[in-house]
Amino acid sequence: MSLSDAHYFEEMSVKKYEEIRKLLDSREKKDKLEGMKRLLAMISIGRDASDFFTDVVKNVVSDSLEVKKLVYTFLTHYAESKSNEALLTINTFQKDLSDTNQLIRSSALRVMTSIRVAIIAQLQVMAVKQCVRDSSPYVRKAAAHAVAKVYSLDPEQLPALQELIIILLQDNSTMVVGSAIAAFNEVCPDQMDLLHGNYRKMCRLCADTDEWGQIMIINTLTRYGRAYFLDPNQETVRDGEEEGEGKKKKKKKKSGFYSDDDSSSGSDSSSSSEEEEEEDEGPELDPDHAMLLSSTQPLLRSRNSGVVMAVATLFHYLAPRDQVAKAGKSLVRVLKNNRETQYLVLCNVATLVQHRRDMFEGSAKEFFLRAQDPTCCSLLKLEILSQLVTDANAQLIMKEFNAYIKDASRDPVLVAATIQAIGRVSAWVPSVTESCLRGLMTLIGTSKNEAMVAESVVVVRTLVQQAPEQRVKMIRQLAKLLSNLQAPSARASVVWMIGAYHHLVPLLAPDALRELATSFKTETPQVKLQVLNLACKLFLSDREHTEKLFHYILDMCRYDTDFDIRDRTRLMRALLLSSTAPLLQAQAAEIFLSPLPCPELVVPSKNNASFALNTLSHCVGHEVPHYAPIPDHPEEVPDSSVRDPSNNTDGGGGGGGGGGGGGG
Numbered sequence: 104m105s106l107s108d109a110h111y112f113e114e115m116s117v118k119k120y121e122e123i124r125k126l127l128d129s130r131e132k133k134d135k136l137e138g139m140k141r142l143l144a145m146i147s148i149g150r151d152a153s154d155f156f157t158d159v160v161k162n163v164v165s166d167s168l169e170v171k172k173l174v175y176t177f178l179t180h181y182a183e184s185k186s187n188e189a190l191l192t193i194n195t196f197q198k199d200l201s202d203t204n205q206l207i208r209s210s211a212l213r214v215m216t217s218i219r220v221a222i223i224a225q226l227q228v229m230a231v232k233q234c235v236r237d238s239s240p241y242v243r244k245a246a247a248h249a250v251a252k253v254y255s256l257d258p259e260q261l262p263a264l265q266e267l268i269i270i271l272l273q274d275n276s277t278m279v280v281g282s283a284i285a286a287f288n289e290v291c292p293d294q295m296d297l298l299h300g301n302y303r304k305m306c307r308l309c310a311d312t313d314e315w316g317q318i319m320i321i322n323t324l325t326r327y328g329r330a331y332f333l334d335p336n337q338e339t340v341r342d343g344e345e346e347g348e349g350k351k352k353k354k355k356k357k358s359g360f361y362s363d364d365d366s367s368s369g370s371d372s373s374s375s376s377e378e379e380e381e382e383d384e385g386p387e388l389d390p391d392h393a394m395l396l397s398s399t400q401p402l403l404r405s406r407n408s409g410v411v412m413a414v415a416t417l418f419h420y421l422a423p424r425d426q427v428a429k430a431g432k433s434l435v436r437v438l439k440n441n442r443e444t445q446y447l448v449l450c451n452v453a454t455l456v457q458h459r460r461d462m463f464e465g466s467a468k469e470f471f472l473r474a475q476d477p478t479c480c481s482l483l484k485l486e487i488l489s490q491l492v493t494d495a496n497a498q499l500i501m502k503e504f505n506a507y508i509k510d511a512s513r514d515p516v517l518v519a520a521t522i523q524a525i526g527r528v529s530a531w532v533p534s535v536t537e538s539c540l541r542g543l544m545t546l547i548g549t550s551k552n553e554a555m556v557a558e559s560v561v562v563v564r565t566l567v568q569q570a571p572e573q574r575v576k577m578i579r580q581l582a583k584l585l586s587n588l589q590a591p592s593a594r595a596s597v598v599w600m601i602g603a604y605h606h607l608v609p610l611l612a613p614d615a616l617r618e619l620a621t622s623f624k625t626e627t628p629q630v631k632l633q634v635l636n637l638a639c640k641l642f643l644s645d646r647e648h649t650e651k652l653f654h655y656i657l658d659m660c661r662y663d664t665d666f667d668i669r670d671r672t673r674l675m676r677a678l679l680l681s682s683t684a685p686l687l688q689a690q691a692a693e694i695f696l697s698p699l700p701c702p703e704l705v706v707p708s709k710n711n712a713s714f715a716l717n718t719l720s721h722c723v724g725h726e727v728p729h730y731a732p733i734p735d736h737p738e739e740v741p742d743s744s745v746r747d748p749s750n751n752t753d754g755g756g757g758g759g760g761g762g763g764g765g766g767g
Contacts, residue, residue, distance in 0.1 A: 127158040132167040139173035146180060156185045163195050168204060175210030182217035189218045193226070200233055208237065209245035216249040224257035228264065235267050240276035247271050247282035251289035264290055265297075272301045277308050281316020284323050292731065295330050302327065302391060302746045306398040314407040321402070321413040322717070324395055326734060328421045332392045334736035335423040388423075391743055396422055403433040408444045411437050412451060416717040419455060420733060431462030435469045442477050449483035450722050454712045456490045467491045471503055472517075482520050486706045489524040489531075497535045501528065505542070508555070519558040522546075526562035530569065530704045540566060544580060557590030564596040567604075568701045575607045582608070582615050591627040598630060602637035603699070605644060612641055616652055623656065628665040635660055635668065636695075639675055643692050 126138030142159065145152045162174050182189045199211035212234050216227050231253060234246035250264050250271070268290060271283035284305075287297065298305070302324075309320045395417070402414045415430035434452055438445055456463055463470075470484045470491070492500050507513055507521045522543070529539030543559045550556050560581065567574045581597045588594050598619065605612040619626070619634045626634065635656055642653040657680075660672040677683060678691050687694070714721040715733040 123155060124158055127155065127162060132165070132170060135162055135165060135170045136167065136173070139170060139177065142177055143173060146177070152177070153181050153185060156181055156188050160188060160192050163192050163199075168207070172206060172210065175207070175214055178214045179210065179217055182214050183219050186218045186220045189214065190220060190223070193218070193223065197226070197230065200230055205237075205239040205241050208234065208239070209242045212242070212245050212249055216252045219256055221257050224253060224260055227253045227256070228260055228267075231267055232263075235270050240274075240278040243271065243274060243276065243279045244282045247279060247286045250286040254290045261290065265294075269297060272297060275304070275308075277311045277316070278313075280305060280308055281312045281319050284316070284319045288319070288323060295327050296745075298323070298327055299745045300748055303394065303748065306391075306394050309398055310401060314405070314410055317402060317405070317407075318409045318413045321399060321410070321417055324399075325413075325417045325420055326731075328392065328395060328417070329734045329736060331740050332389055332421065332736065333740055335388055335392070335421065337736070389740070389743055391746055392421070396426065400429065403430055408437040408440055408448060412448060412717050415451070415455075419459070419716055424459075427459055428462050428464075431464075431466065435463070435466050438469065442480060446477070446480050446483070447722060449480055449487070450708070450711070451716055453483050453486050453706065453708045454716060454721065456487050457706070457709070457712055460490060463487070463491060467496050467500060472507060478514050478517055481514075481517050483708070485517075485520050485524045486708060489527045490706065492528045492532050492535075494532065494534050497528070497532055501525070501535060501539070504528075508546070515554050518552075518555055522555065522558045522562055526565060527704045527706065529566060536566070540574070540577065544577060547581070548584060553590045553593075556588065557593040560588065560590075560593040560596045564600055565702055565704060567600060568699075571604050571607060575604070578604055578608055579611060582611050585615065586618070591629045594626070595629045595633045598633035598637055602633065602640045605637070605640055609645070612637070613645065613648055613652075616641055616649065616656075620652055620655060620659075623659050628663075628668060631660065631663065631665070631668050632671065635671055635675070639679070639695050642679065643695055 123138050123141050126134045126141070129135060129138075139159070139162075142152045142155055156178075159174055159177050162170060163178070165171050165174065178189065193215065196211045196215040199207050200215075202208050202211070212230055215230050218227075227249070231246050231249045234242050234249070237243055237246070246267070250267055253260055254264050268283065268287050271279060271286060274280060274283060291297065305320055305324065309317055309324075312320065399414050399417055402410050405411055405414075411430075411433045415434055418427050418430045434448060434455075437448055438452075440448075452463070467488060470487045472481050472484055476484070488500055488503070504521050504525050508518055513521075525539050525543065529536045540563065543563050546559050547556050547563070550559075563577065563581070567577055571578070578600050582601055585594065585597050588597065598615070601608065601612050601615050616634070616637055619630075619637070623631065623634060638649065638653045638656040641649040657672055657676060660668045663669055663672075678687050678694070682688070708724070711721050711724050714724075714726070714730070718730065720727050720730040
């Protein structure tokens with residue numbers, strides 16, 4: 104439709120609606136065309152036009168090419184829901200498969216395979232078989248899409264459809280190869296051996312296919328590479344474990360294999376002989392492996408974020424360590440996109456930075472928060488920033504974190520995440536640990552924001568657990584601030600610290616218990632449980648001075664409304680104050696006073712790393728239906744001769760030039 108047809112999208116009156124059937128039954132091509140335009144306009148604005156299906160079907164034999172194209176567009180839309188009516192004209196669809204116009208042939212195949220009636224699956228397979236050998240790459244592409252539709256209708260047609268996929272994979276047209284890979288992934292994704300003879304062709308054609316096809320090809324070749332190529336970093340890791348500097352030498356060797364200009368520019372003449380020795384000693388990559396990396400690397404400059412992400416995923420799983428860093432700058436570039444794309448890229452970057460921090464060295468500023476960033480993206484950026492902190496950029500990033508905390512307009516969730524990020528940085532970068540702790544203690548003592556104070560106390564508690572003997576002063580400071588803390592999580596954390604390290608503050612712990620006993624009735628269940636634990640630990644370690652307090656706390660807990668507190672009270676009475684379980688009573692100190700392991704500070708998205716990169720499961724953090732994990736590298740691989748081009752030339756004869764024009 105042209106601009107002059109815009110009036111079709113206006114609200115249709117009842118009179119015009121009733122005129123459509125008359126127009127479709129008219130003998131004039133002009134009237135039929137008018138009726139079809141009105142129907143397609145109705146579909147475009149979301150109105151149901153299925154009542155006109157039988158009237159449209161009658162026009163499938165029209166001599167007008169324009170009318171016929173619109174009829175097939177309508178039938179493709181409703182063929183699945185009106186399958187029985189569409190069966191009436193299946194003979195016409197079969198006849199149109201031999202039409203001289205490629206658009207009619209492809210449209211007929213689309214409509215025919217959209218009919219969801221299993222009884223005609225054999226006819227659909229025959230139609231697809233006819234079209235996979237069509238002279239037009241446009242029709243062969245439609246045939247590739249039809250393969251998946253037939254398989255979903257009748258999986259028993261797998262053997263016949265697999266033969267068609269083999270033919271489609273041999274096609275040399277860039278318009279067809281992406282759709283052929285899509286059909287392969289739908290019908291037989293586990294039979295990677297079908298790709299052997301076409302592997303090198305796919306590597307060559309990948310850059311010339313459309314962007315959707317590039318994503319399909321790259322994702323499939325990533326899995327193929329993991330199944331049939333050795334791990335390029337296996338020798339690096341092994342030597343790194345046996346020899347301290349083995350990793351560096353192997354990296355030089357890898358760079359030399361690809362002959363990158365910038366990889367050896369910094370080396371001097373004195374080290375050249377060492378590199379040559381390493382080249383001789385190290386294993387060479389399969390030439391097909393190198394071909395895959397070199398043919399996909401230019402796509403890192405693609406304007407399509409999906410293509411860049413697919414190539415980055417391929418490099419992450421298949422490239423040597425010194426080659427992976429090339430994808431980092433491209434990922435940073437596509438972050439300057441719409442917020443939906445930005446979130447998906449950040450999800451993958453958050454996982455990449457856990458294993459390959461060198462990919463984003465020097466790019467920390469690119470992950471600084473912006474005012475227009477949504478909270479979901481800001482949280483991921485904070486995760487990434489906390490992992491990019493080094494001694495060189497620590498001051499810059501910590502200054503940025505302080506600005507986020509002081510910004511009153513920030514989302515409270517974001518402020519809490521910033522405090523958690525500061526805690527992770529202080530645990531991972533020893534040079535900033537003390538300054539971070541001082542800043543958090545200052546925040547606890549001066550801030551009037553309860554949520555901020557509560558989060559700070561929780562983070563300080565985790566850091567204290569890592570070296571309690573060195574941070575006794577902080578335990579005392581927090582105990583003194585206990586009366587000023589209002590947030591339940593903050594009070595519970597401080598009480599827990601006093602109980603866990605009561606031996607480090609022997610004079611302070613009983614006094615804290617006395618104060619907590621007076622306010623026990625007004626405390627939340629979370630705090631009451633920690634007060635009960637504190638009383639128990641002091642009873643076991645200093646029974647003479649705390650026995651009465653312990654009995655008092657037990658009596659208060661016995662009638663508490665929270666069942667967890669009542670159950671914990673019964674357990675302590677039975678173990679500590681009765682003789683019903685003498686063996687357990689003798690081990691009471693080990694039960695209640697055993698030190699707990701220090702918690703590990705991890706980023707919130709750490710669990711996502713267990714899923715394959717650039718998948719829906721990785722993004723949502725749990726396995727979704729049809730998720731396929733990335734295969735491990737094999738111990739042994741077949742000879743590269745299995746990837747020699749097949750002598751079978753029955754696949755579509757369309758050359759790369761014709762397909763390339765359609766793909767654009």
